[in-house]
Amino acid sequence: MASLMALTALGAREPAVVEIGPLRITERTDLALASVAARRGRMADLATAAKVAGVPLPEAARHQAGAPYSAFWTAPEMWFVEAPFGSHELIADLLKTALGDAASVTEQTDAWVAFDLAAPDLTPVLERLCNVDFASAPKGYATRTVMEHLGVYLVKLDQGAVRLYGPRSSAESLLHALEGVAVSAW
Known part of the structure; x- marks a missing residue:
């Protein structure tokens, strides 16, 4: 009998959590x-x-x-x-x-990977990644945009909290883009 094991979009058993400066990126599998x-x-x-x-x-x-x-x-x-x-x-x-x-x-x-981004202010990261005017967008704003040539949905949960949905097949590329921009922002 086959023994199947669920994996995250990043190919791991547990969701990824990455911290760079004040930014915390959490893969959401729940x-x-x-x-x-x-x-x-x-x-x-x-x-x-x-x-x-x-x-x-x-x-x-x-x-x-x-x-x-x-x-x-x-x-x-x-x-x-x-x-x-x-x-x-x-x-x-x-x-x-x-x-x-x-x-x-x-x-x-x-079909999608979800990442929650949290930091006191996400503007320095998001202004480098997409054309959304994050600083002036109200809480509860949701839109489709492009990050690193990937179509993503961005949901502003708060000034310091965002949920991103990107294509599951490009989960590693999206995380890599988030990490690279975070390093340059802080």
């Missing part, structure tokens, strides 16, 4: 992720079902925290929904049941 898109002409039905299920559907360029679900806007009538992996490993199935046929739901957990 998050489940799914995309939710309203079906044509069904946005009102989706909004009703999401409210009942406790799934936030924030406005454009916004992230909304909640329990157990958090979400951020990705496109018109489309969101990424996050939840704790331990209780929502099958997040897509849970959301399909809760939202019914008003939404198209796809599993995204293993």
